[in-house]
Amino acid sequence: MSVLEVRHIEKHFGATRVLEDISFSLEEGQALAIIGSSGSGKTTLLRCLNFLERPDRGSLAVRGETLFDAADPATQREAEVRRKRLHFGMVFQSFHLFPQYTALENVTLAGRLLAKERADYKRDQKRILRQIEEQGKALLEQMGLSDRAGHYPHQLSGGQQQRVAIARALALSPDILCFDEPTSALDPELTGEVLKVIRSLAEQNTTMIIVTHEMAFARDVADQVIFMDGGVIVEQGTPEQVIVHPQQERTRQFLTRFSQN
Amino acid sequence: MLTTVTLTLLEGLVTTLELFVLTLVFALPLGLIISFGSMSRFAPLRGFVKTVVWIIRGTPLMLQILVIFYGPGLLFGLPLLPRFTAALASFVINYACYFSEIYRGGIQAVPRGQYEAGQVLGMTRSQIFFKITLLQVVKRIVPPMSNEFITLVKDTALVRIISVYEIIWMGESFIKKGMIWPLFYTAVFYLAVNGILTLLFGWVEKKLDYFK
Amino acid sequence: MKKRLLALALALGLTVSLAACSGGAGTASTPAPETAAPETAAPETAAAGSDVAYVQDKGTLVVGMTDFAPMDYKDESGAWIGFDADMAKAFAADLGVEVEFLEINWDNKLMELEAKGIDCVWNGMTLTDEVKSGASTSEPYCNNGQVVVLPADKAEDYQSVESLSGLNFAVENGSAGAEQLDALGLSYVAKQTQADALLEVASGASDACVIDLLMAGAMIGEGTSYPELTYTVQLNSEEYGVAFRKGSDLTDAFNAFWKEACDAGTVLETATAYGVQESIIEK
Numbered sequence: 001m002s003v004l005e006v007r008h009i010e011k012h013f014g015a016t017r018v019l020e021d022i023s024f025s026l027e028e029g030q031a032l033a034i035i036g037s038s039g040s041g042k043t044t045l046l047r048c049l050n051f052l053e054r055p056d057r058g059s060l061a062v063r064g065e066t067l068f069d070a071a072d073p074a075t076q077r078e079a080e081v082r083r084k085r086l087h088f089g090m091v092f093q094s095f096h097l098f099p100q101y102t103a104l105e106n107v108t109l110a111g112r113l114l115a116k117e118r119a120d121y122k123r124d125q126k127r128i129l130r131q132i133e134e135q136g137k138a139l140l141e142q143m144g145l146s147d148r149a150g151h152y153p154h155q156l157s158g159g160q161q162q163r164v165a166i167a168r169a170l171a172l173s174p175d176i177l178c179f180d181e182p183t184s185a186l187d188p189e190l191t192g193e194v195l196k197v198i199r200s201l202a203e204q205n206t207t208m209i210i211v212t213h214e215m216a217f218a219r220d221v222a223d224q225v226i227f228m229d230g231g232v233i234v235e236q237g238t239p240e241q242v243i244v245h246p247q248q249e250r251t252r253q254f255l256t257r258f259s260q261n
Numbered sequence: 262m263l264t265t266v267t268l269t270l271l272e273g274l275v276t277t278l279e280l281f282v283l284t285l286v287f288a289l290p291l292g293l294i295i296s297f298g299s300m301s302r303f304a305p306l307r308g309f310v311k312t313v314v315w316i317i318r319g320t321p322l323m324l325q326i327l328v329i330f331y332g333p334g335l336l337f338g339l340p341l342l343p344r345f346t347a348a349l350a351s352f353v354i355n356y357a358c359y360f361s362e363i364y365r366g367g368i369q370a371v372p373r374g375q376y377e378a379g380q381v382l383g384m385t386r387s388q389i390f391f392k393i394t395l396l397q398v399v400k401r402i403v404p405p406m407s408n409e410f411i412t413l414v415k416d417t418a419l420v421r422i423i424s425v426y427e428i429i430w431m432g433e434s435f436i437k438k439g440m441i442w443p444l445f446y447t448a449v450f451y452l453a454v455n456g457i458l459t460l461l462f463g464w465v466e467k468k469l470d471y472f473k
Numbered sequence: 474m475k476k477r478l479l480a481l482a483l484a485l486g487l488t489v490s491l492a493a494c495s496g497g498a499g500t501a502s503t504p505a506p507e508t509a510a511p512e513t514a515a516p517e518t519a520a521a522g523s524d525v526a527y528v529q530d531k532g533t534l535v536v537g538m539t540d541f542a543p544m545d546y547k548d549e550s551g552a553w554i555g556f557d558a559d560m561a562k563a564f565a566a567d568l569g570v571e572v573e574f575l576e577i578n579w580d581n582k583l584m585e586l587e588a589k590g591i592d593c594v595w596n597g598m599t600l601t602d603e604v605k606s607g608a609s610t611s612e613p614y615c616n617n618g619q620v621v622v623l624p625a626d627k628a629e630d631y632q633s634v635e636s637l638s639g640l641n642f643a644v645e646n647g648s649a650g651a652e653q654l655d656a657l658g659l660s661y662v663a664k665q666t667q668a669d670a671l672l673e674v675a676s677g678a679s680d681a682c683v684i685d686l687l688m689a690g691a692m693i694g695e696g697t698s699y700p701e702l703t704y705t706v707q708l709n710s711e712e713y714g715v716a717f718r719k720g721s722d723l724t725d726a727f728n729a730f731w732k733e734a735c736d737a738g739t740v741l742e743t744a745t746a747y748g749v750q751e752s753i754i755e756k
Contacts, residue, residue: 327581327584330588330590331581331584331585331587331588331590332588333588334587334588334589334590335584335587335588340589341588341589341590344590421578422578422580422581423578423581423590424575424576424577424578426576433665433666433669434540436666436668436669436672437540437541437542437546437666437668438698439671439672439675439698439699441672441676
């Protein structure tokens with residue numbers, strides 16, 4: 001069974017249709033790269049998965065559980081959205097770290113707040129918080145940031161900030177980790193360190209969706225590639241099929257234009 | 262003579278400070294409520310609040326003091342509020358409107374991404390407000406608030422038009438005895454109060470300097 | 474403190490409703506009777522419900538005044554004394570109520586009266602047209618005039634009205650003195666009080682000022698606060714009176730009281746104590 005099933009998603013902003021009949025599925029441990037020019041709807045698609053936008057049509061299910069179905073109001077209750085979001089982790093283009101917290105606090109904050117909802121929190125508070133702290137430190141170490149745990153975001157480089165943001169998203173152990181152009185806001189010399197981290201996550205079979213402009217990276221890391229244009233999926237398949245030997249004219253044009261830039 | 266004058270002025274300063282402190286006590290929370298109103302998604306409420314804020318910010322505080330004190334008696338034949346109460350009410354309303362605009366600016370200046378980052382991490386609305394945005398808002402509003410506080414200290418001088426005997430009134434009362442220096446001497450007290458405020462705000466700003 | 478908080482809550486409620494009127498559809502929420510209220514309703518209520526009864530009911534006569542020697546000023550202990558203050562105490566006693574002196578902003582005296590912030594203005598107030606039309610005024614009880622005050626060493630050059638044209642004047646804003654200067658076409662700096670105007674001259678900021686004769690008599694010249702000043706030209710003659718709310722029956726009560734006090738010799742006795750016996754008008 002797929003981890004994620006996206007069925008016939010459609011989304012409008014006013015009169016503009018930004019997503020049209022988007023369907024795909026994702027298998028456990030796979031990395032999906034979504035490519036396409038700006039305004040093709042890639043980011044909106046990610047935001048739909050995270051409930052930052054509500055699709056007008058279609059449904060999405062994680063591990064067989066329908067999280068959202070535009071036709072079924074029972075799946076849209078505001079109170080449940082918060083929990084449903086936790087199936088997904090989100091790494092934003094411009095990091096959105098919390099400036100008043102240290103790197104470690106950024107990673108552990110959400111976990112500490114969620115822990116308060118646990119039944120055994122009162123009894124085991126100390127142990128739980130220590131556990132969260134340990135996990136946060138381990139994640140930062142995994143990101144190569146052990147020595148930056150006590151730094152505030154403004155004291156970190158863009159690449160370091162994005163790696164903290166990745167650790168923050170991983171801290172809640174999401175089923176699927178989403179990246180929204182994770183290197184687009186970075187200086188070129190800093191993209192490498194972030195891509196390296198994502199690559200290592202892929203090697204550990206983390207289930208991921210990566211919206212990216214890094215074609216070489218997508219080709220190397222992704223198990224599956226989707227090319228979007230004008231709000232529709234134009235082509236999907238393995239990197240070999242979509243990036244190396246695209247079948248569609250629009251895909252070819254995009255890739256040509258892209259390699260020229 | 263200096264002692265007599267100082268004591269008399271201190272008496273006025275007590276009234277000035279009472280007005281200052283009580284205005285803050287009521288106007289700071291009221292301003293927050295008004296700012297929520299002016300950002301409400303319910304258009305009629307938003308329009309109403311914005312109109313009130315426009316009227317209050319668009320008319321002189323002195324006029325508002327006169328209207329609130331004399332208005333009930335002149336327009337409706339109602340008994341007047343005690344003078345200090347009327348002065349306080351005018352100040353609370355006036356400053357709450359100014360504060361609300363500062364709050365609104367501060368809240369709206371927090372990037373949308375901060376809310377979204379909190380949302381995708383499964384935080385509730387109140388967790389996002391208290392754990393993420395509040396401190397960022399506070400940091401942003403400290404400098405404009407420090408301006409408003411200092412202006413408020415000086416604005417209290419206006420209430421003498423409805424015979425609330427604050428420090429300038431006390432200073433002026435000496436003119437009738439042929440002494441003009443007590444009036445100028447009041448400046449020392451204003452400077453002292455605003456000096457303390459400046460230090461206080463400097464300290465707060467420094468405290469919040471650890472993040473950007 | 475509790476009272477104050479309660480009053481504040483009331484104030485907030487009231488102003489919110491005020492703001493509601495002004496914020497919403499202003500025209501719809503202001504029906505005609507309300508707009509007419511200030512002109513008609515207030516005197517009617519005063520006449521219908523007697524003002525004397527109102528004052529006796531609350532037990533205090535609130536006298537609006539300013540610090541204006543020798544009519545109203547404070548003694549060493551901070552208590553109000555003066556010719557007007559002492560007579561006001563006697564009038565309140567006659568009504569059977571306590572007297573309360575309240576220093577007001579002189580510009581607002583008519584508004585204070587009408588809004589019932591005070592019950593009378595009794596403070597060496599000249600009976601100008603403005604006062605007579607805006608309030609119910611007593612019969613005059615004191616003679617006064619507006620005089621020009623300047624440094625004694627310059628006085629001999631300015632003994633006639635014609636000689637005044639080159640001087641920079643200071644005068645209390647809206648006072649009888651200002652009216653005189655306006656009538657003569659002389660320009661001036663407007664000050665908050667007559668004392669402020671005097672100070673302008675003493676400090677050299679203005680060449681001369683115009684103040685009440687009574688005040689000049691008490692406050693300038695040898696043995697006073699301003700020994701180096703003197704007064705020269707008297708610009709007019711005028712009279713002092715007490716102002717009550719429009720249509721108030723306190724005016725008649727005052728006139729009757731004054732006549733009695735004159736007959737009993739109280740007026741002359743009090744006036745003599747403050748050196749204004751030359752000016753009083755006995756009935």
